[in-house]
Amino acid sequence: xxxxxxxxxxxxxxxxxxxxxxxxxxxxxxxxxxxxxxxxxxxxxxxxxxxxxxxxxxxxxxxxxxxxxxxxxxxxxxxxxxxxxxxxxxxxxxxxxxxxxxxxxxxxxxxxxxxxxxxxxxxxxxxxxxxxxxxxxxxxxxxxxxxxxxxxxxxxxxxxxxxxxxxxxxxxxxxxxxxxxxxxxxxxxxxxxxxxxxxxxxxxxxxxxxxxxxxxxxxxxxxxxxxxxxxxxxxxxxxxxxxxxxxxxxxxxxxxxxxxxxxxxxxxxxxxxxxxxxxxxxxxxxxxxxxxxxxxxxxxxxxxxxxxxxxxxxxxxxxxxxxxxxxxxxxxxxxxxxxxxxxxxxxxxxx
Amino acid sequence: xxxxxxxxxxxxxxxxxxxxxxxxxxxxxxxxxxxxxxxxxxxxxxxxxxxxxxxxxxxxxxxxxxxxxxxxxxxxxxxxxxxxxxxxxxxxxxxxxxxxxxxxxxxxxxxxxxxxxxxxxxxxxxxxxxxxxxxxxxxxxxxxxxxxxxxxxxxxxxxxxxxxxxxxxxxxxxxxxxxxxxxxxxxxxxxxxxxxxxxxxxxxxxxxxxxxxxxxxxxxxxxxxxxxxxxxxxxxxxxxxxxxxxxxxxxxxxxxxxxxxxxxxxxxxxxxxxxxxxxxxxxxxxxxxxxxxxxxxxxxxxxxxxxxxxxxxxxxxxxxxxxxxxxxxxxxxxxxxxxxxxxxxxxxxxx
Ligand SMILES: O=P(O)(O)O[C@H]1O[C@H](CO)[C@@H](O)[C@H](O)[C@H]1O
Ligand SMILES: O=P(O)(O)O[C@H]1O[C@H](CO)[C@@H](O)[C@H](O)[C@H]1O
Numbered sequence: 001x002x003x004x005x006x007x008x009x010x011x012x013x014x015x016x017x018x019x020x021x022x023x024x025x026x027x028x029x030x031x032x033x034x035x036x037x038x039x040x041x042x043x044x045x046x047x048x049x050x051x052x053x054x055x056x057x058x059x060x061x062x063x064x065x066x067x068x069x070x071x072x073x074x075x076x077x078x079x080x081x082x083x084x085x086x087x088x089x090x091x092x093x094x095x096x097x098x099x100x101x102x103x104x105x106x107x108x109x110x111x112x113x114x115x116x117x118x119x120x121x122x123x124x125x126x127x128x129x130x131x132x133x134x135x136x137x138x139x140x141x142x143x144x145x146x147x148x149x150x151x152x153x154x155x156x157x158x159x160x161x162x163x164x165x166x167x168x169x170x171x172x173x174x175x176x177x178x179x180x181x182x183x184x185x186x187x188x189x190x191x192x193x194x195x196x197x198x199x200x201x202x203x204x205x206x207x208x209x210x211x212x213x214x215x216x217x218x219x220x221x222x223x224x225x226x227x228x229x230x231x232x233x234x235x236x237x238x239x240x241x242x243x244x245x246x247x248x249x250x251x252x253x254x255x256x257x258x259x260x261x262x263x264x265x266x267x268x269x270x271x272x273x274x275x276x277x278x279x280x281x282x283x284x285x286x287x288x289x290x291x292x293x294x295x296x297x298x299x300x301x302x303x304x305x306x307x308x309x310x311x312x313x314x315x316x317x318x319x320x321x322x323x324x325x326x327x328x329x330x331x332x333x334x335x336x337x338x339x340x341x342x343x344x345x346x347x348x349x350x351x
Numbered sequence: 352x353x354x355x356x357x358x359x360x361x362x363x364x365x366x367x368x369x370x371x372x373x374x375x376x377x378x379x380x381x382x383x384x385x386x387x388x389x390x391x392x393x394x395x396x397x398x399x400x401x402x403x404x405x406x407x408x409x410x411x412x413x414x415x416x417x418x419x420x421x422x423x424x425x426x427x428x429x430x431x432x433x434x435x436x437x438x439x440x441x442x443x444x445x446x447x448x449x450x451x452x453x454x455x456x457x458x459x460x461x462x463x464x465x466x467x468x469x470x471x472x473x474x475x476x477x478x479x480x481x482x483x484x485x486x487x488x489x490x491x492x493x494x495x496x497x498x499x500x501x502x503x504x505x506x507x508x509x510x511x512x513x514x515x516x517x518x519x520x521x522x523x524x525x526x527x528x529x530x531x532x533x534x535x536x537x538x539x540x541x542x543x544x545x546x547x548x549x550x551x552x553x554x555x556x557x558x559x560x561x562x563x564x565x566x567x568x569x570x571x572x573x574x575x576x577x578x579x580x581x582x583x584x585x586x587x588x589x590x591x592x593x594x595x596x597x598x599x600x601x602x603x604x605x606x607x608x609x610x611x612x613x614x615x616x617x618x619x620x621x622x623x624x625x626x627x628x629x630x631x632x633x634x635x636x637x638x639x640x641x642x643x644x645x646x647x648x649x650x651x652x653x654x655x656x657x658x659x660x661x662x663x664x665x666x667x668x669x670x671x672x673x674x675x676x677x678x679x680x681x682x683x684x685x686x687x688x689x690x691x692x693x694x695x696x697x698x699x700x701x702x
Contacts, residue, residue: 315510
């Protein structure tokens with residue numbers, strides 16, 4: 001009779017934000033890898049490139065000229081997936097052929113005038129300016145749009161087509177799938193347990209410690225119990241906060257600090273500028289501003305693809321697409337690895 | 352006042368098998384691509400490689416020697432994500448830290464003794480042997496396991512680590528997320544509309560024609576109305592069939608024929624061995640064999656990643672992971688492109 005060891009015995013874990021399960025098969029890290037190897041990220045990026053449409057003073061695809069910005073810079077995406085004025089596809093539809101109107105705006109936000117920095121290599125005051133701008137955009141677009149998705153695709157491996165440090169903001173006339181499911185799950189949990197799901201979760205993780213990567217007095221970063229990507233993390237405030245624009249000056253300061261810690265550890269893991277997609281989830285906006293959204297808790301998801309090294313990622317393919325997501329190391333193993341990494345960036349460390 | 356044109360105006364489409372929406376922004380194909388370019392697939396694969404563990408007569412990682420097989424060959428995966436005897440993680444759990452036992456078996460199935468062929472380059476009789484083996488494995492593992500996932504990861508881009516033509520079969524003690532959601536959706540539709548969802552859908556598409564890629568008297572391949580991947584297709588029988596082992600000899604013959612047509616068109620699209628993940632979904636098995644599963648209809652999903660060329664794929668990243676899946680051409684455009692491609696494989700065509 002065997003006793004259960006999560007590192008040796010595959011099992012399922014429940015994701016309460018998605019109402020779905022992940023298959024954890026940690027013994028699988030033992031298999032040799034003979035598959036695709038990715039190109040390592042470009043390490044020699046010029047600070048200024050006259051052909052890069054994101055650099056200060058350059059001309060973009062639509063002929064507009066960027067200002068000589070010296071902090072953050074926001075502009076409308078020149079090839080937006082969402083436009084404010086698309087007509088309605090019309091109703092009277094068969095249940096198997098249903099469509100709906102989609103309207104919105106897509107913005108691009110540069111983090112810094114230089115192309116050769118990333119968030120963990122920026123100064124704290126510079127990161128605070130990014131956070132301030134996130135809060136400002138959420139407030140501005142959230143005044144009318146029900147959902148404002150702030151997200152960063154970092155690295156060519158994550159479909160990012162420009163090395164200049166930047167994120168995107170897509171605001172939509174509809175609540176997209178992921179936040180809609182998360183809204184439903186958080187609401188049901190709150191109703192049943194009398195406390196917001198992620199407020200309770202942060203307290204539990206702060207006590208248990210085994211999945212904590214970094215923490216400070218306002219924030220907590222964990223590899224969530226239900227993580228699907230190998231080094232996925234969840235960034236959580238300790239206080240109950242609905243939206244990013246509610247952060248106090250102190251919380252913006254401590255957020256900048258914990259982001260630097262997390263992203264430095266990410267870069268240090270394989271000594272490479274760590275690719276990921278990240279994004280903020282908070283209570284819905286627009287018409288939802290008037291509703292009770294106390295079941296929501298602000299948080300950021302980080303989804304990095306790398307598994308084994310700087311060039312071997314986790315493939316979420318056949319079984320994952322057709323049946324269920326699967327991971328090859330336990331969340332506790334991933335958290336321990338990240339926790340034990342140095343807090344000084346490998347690029348600035350003394351030789 | 353603009354009139355709605357799906358090719359020009361972004362809109363949402365409903366996926367009735369997943370109860371979710373996809374954002375269709377077809378005007379986005381106009382943007383230039385400056386991002387990551389993939390390695391094209393290896394075209395020079397030796398027919399027999401003494402170091403390839405999938406070739407006839409070779410020794411695998413665990414020391415077992417493959418027979419000199421001359422058709423299909425099935426063996427247990429040497430690094431299985433599911434094993435038959437994992438202990439139970441135990442109950443008495445906090446609602447935010449829920450785990451469950453997962454047991455199963457993982458098999459690998461070679462399609463052919465040669466490494467340098469793929470399904471569309473195999474003879475019809477050889478493909479029928481693959482279909483027969485799929486039916487046999489479903490029957491064998493489905494006798495006890497509730498779900499038997501047959502899937503093929505094709506190409507290094509899809510995490511496939513061995514060029515030898517093969518698929519995998521993972522049977523599990525649980526119903527995974529994807530089929531669980533599909534089961535719920537098909538059941539609700541059947542109850543409400545009196546006919547199985549996919550039986551009704553096939554009839555509608557056979558009439559409308561605009562999303563049909565290929566068809567014969569038993570089968571239909573469409574780019575579904577709700578496709579997320581650029582050239583995603585759905586392979587559907589016209590008759591109501593619950594599971595793959597119910598196929599008649601004639602239906603196996605016509606299935607082999609339509610697979611050849613579809614996969615030849617896929618390869619011809621960018622004149623490259625087209626990467627994809629595919630898999631079969633049918634009514635659940637094991638304990639579910641005794642239940643009424645008449646809401647189910649057998650079908651196969653093909654999820655190919657390529658978007659623009661043999662080396663530029665669609666990235667399902669930031670917005671897609673955090674908010675909603677998004678596509679850059681309409682399903683009708685994709686279907687038309689595939690439909691108009693020649694049925695002779697580019698590798699065997701006269702010069
Ligand atoms: O089993 P393989 O082919 O080595 O592995 C591949 O398929 C599996 C099932 O979809 C995935 O979990 C792996 O990430 C992928 O690399
Ligand atoms: O807008 P970008 O950076 O050109 O494009 C990238 O991010 C988008 C939003 O996640 C995705 O839809 C694209 O597939 C990806 O390549």
